[in-house]
Amino acid sequence: MSPISVARRASTLQPSVTIAMANRAKAMIREGIDVLAFTLGEPDFDTPQRVKDAAIKALLAGQTKYMPTLGDPDTRKVIADKLVRENGLAATTPDHVAVTAGGKHALYVLFHCLFDQPRGGEALQEFVLQSPSWVSYGPIAELAGAKVVDVPTGPGNDFKMTPEQLRQAITPRSRAVMLNSPSNPCGTMYTEAELRALAGVIAERAKAVAPDLVIVSDEIYEKITLGGVKHFSIGSVPEVAERTITVNGLSKAFAMTGWRAGYASGQGEFGLRFMKAMSTLQGQMTTNITSFVYPAIRVALTECADDVETMRQAFVRRGEVIRERLGQIPGLRVPRPTGAFYAFPDVSAYFGKRTKGGRTLTSSLDFCEAMLDEDRLAMIPGEDFGGCGRNHVRISFACSEAHIHKGMDRFGQFLSSLK
Numbered sequence: 001m002s003p004i005s006v007a008r009r010a011s012t013l014q015p016s017v018t019i020a021m022a023n024r025a026k027a028m029i030r031e032g033i034d035v036l037a038f039t040l041g042e043p044d045f046d047t048p049q050r051v052k053d054a055a056i057k058a059l060l061a062g063q064t065k066y067m068p069t070l071g072d073p074d075t076r077k078v079i080a081d082k083l084v085r086e087n088g089l090a091a092t093t094p095d096h097v098a099v100t101a102g103g104k105h106a107l108y109v110l111f112h113c114l115f116d117q118p119r120g121g122e123a124l125q126e127f128v129l130q131s132p133s134w135v136s137y138g139p140i141a142e143l144a145g146a147k148v149v150d151v152p153t154g155p156g157n158d159f160k161m162t163p164e165q166l167r168q169a170i171t172p173r174s175r176a177v178m179l180n181s182p183s184n185p186c187g188t189m190y191t192e193a194e195l196r197a198l199a200g201v202i203a204e205r206a207k208a209v210a211p212d213l214v215i216v217s218d219e220i221y222e223k224i225t226l227g228g229v230k231h232f233s234i235g236s237v238p239e240v241a242e243r244t245i246t247v248n249g250l251s252k253a254f255a256m257t258g259w260r261a262g263y264a265s266g267q268g269e270f271g272l273r274f275m276k277a278m279s280t281l282q283g284q285m286t287t288n289i290t291s292f293v294y295p296a297i298r299v300a301l302t303e304c305a306d307d308v309e310t311m312r313q314a315f316v317r318r319g320e321v322i323r324e325r326l327g328q329i330p331g332l333r334v335p336r337p338t339g340a341f342y343a344f345p346d347v348s349a350y351f352g353k354r355t356k357g358g359r360t361l362t363s364s365l366d367f368c369e370a371m372l373d374e375d376r377l378a379m380i381p382g383e384d385f386g387g388c389g390r391n392h393v394r395i396s397f398a399c400s401e402a403h404i405h406k407g408m409d410r411f412g413q414f415l416s417s418l419k
């Protein structure tokens with residue numbers, strides 16, 4: 001083994017469990033093992049043909065050179081118009097938009113523009129993050145220098161933080177509050193009234209104790225609503241409009257995970273300041289995104305509403321199928337998802353039992369590892385989502401109904417074989 005070390009910031013960074021489990025399942029499938037995977041939050045649909053055509057046309061026309069760091073003016077305008085029209089983010093112009101290589105990259109750049117590394121004696125800046133939440137928020141924020149302040153939620157409160165919990169979590173050291181509705185992994189959506197109440201708390205606490213407080217609203221699943229709750233953008237609430245950065249991307253709604261296309265935006269003077277900082281950082285990082293992807297983004301956002309709706313309807317049906325199947329399995333508690341494409345059952349009733357291979361299950365991680373090794377069924381263990389996630393597994397239903405039925409048959413067999 002080489003004695004040469006890598007930097008602590010990389011060697012201590014928590015790897016993404018969603019990516020790790022998905023890669024493990026894919027490697028087994030490549031070896032010819034019959035694994036049924038419910039791991040990645042990646043639509044099984046192909047990217048709409050119109051989107052592909054736009055990229056091909058641009059590529060053939062020679063759009064293959066460097067372009068402006070935060071995106072070409074046409075694309076930034078299409079995104080700004082969308083944010084004004086669909087999300088009510090009224091004070092958004094093209095200059096208030098940063099086009100990034102996916103939502104994850106937008107968050108990475110943004111967090112490095114938000115959190116300061118403490119100077120001698122200073123306390124770490126705080127990042128208010130409800131748990132369970134997506135596995136990458138905490139590690140990216142910590143990498144940027146933040147301390148995560150956990151706000152626990154669970155099935156009892158529909159995985160939503162209350163205004164009172166949020167009020168208590170905000171201190172003079174708070175720098176950002178993370179929101180993700182619809183949520184990965186919980187499938188929860190905040191209603192407009194709930195978001196207005198949280199916005200009220202943030203405005204009040206910012207005034208009283210935390211003037212630099214910023215809301216980061218990750219709305220990447222906004223188009224994947226399953227019925228019951230309408231998506232609402234907290235940045236449209238005037239009291240917090242000029243302290244909200246909205247993050248989004250094309251991966252989920254447009255089946256464009258491999259394209260690496262996302263964006264961030266902020267309104268008014270506040271937004272301009274953050275876009276300028278993101279431009280400087282991105283200029284030292286990736287420069288612009290792949291040049292011939294810009295026209296594809298424009299076509300997706302302006303011409304593909306029908307494709308998005310067709311896919312949404314498929315997710316609604318799949319959500320119903322998976323809930324029905326999970327509901328037939330004894331001992332599982334299955335919250336009803338209202339958005340995104342994840343079921344998040346509580347499997348803790350099975351902890352303490354033994355598998356046919358002789359392992360005792362003590363956690364969600366044991367549970368998922370045993371299920372993959374012994375029954376070739378891959379799901380994401382809930383530990384890394386934080387909080388009560390350790391009692392849950394995440395099942396992505398961005399796959400066909402036939403795959404769901406086969407997987408649920410196998411899930412039922414695995415659970416009934418536990419002693």
Ligand code: PMP
Binds near residue numbers: 102184
């Ligand atoms: N936010 C959430 C909540 C996600 O689930 C994902 C999934 N990858 C992302 C952001 C980032 O997606 P991407 O980088 O593909 O835009």
Ligand code: GLU
Binds near residue numbers: 018019136
């Ligand atoms: N967000 C998706 C998921 O949670 C993709 C993987 C990732 O980026 O974490 O499965």
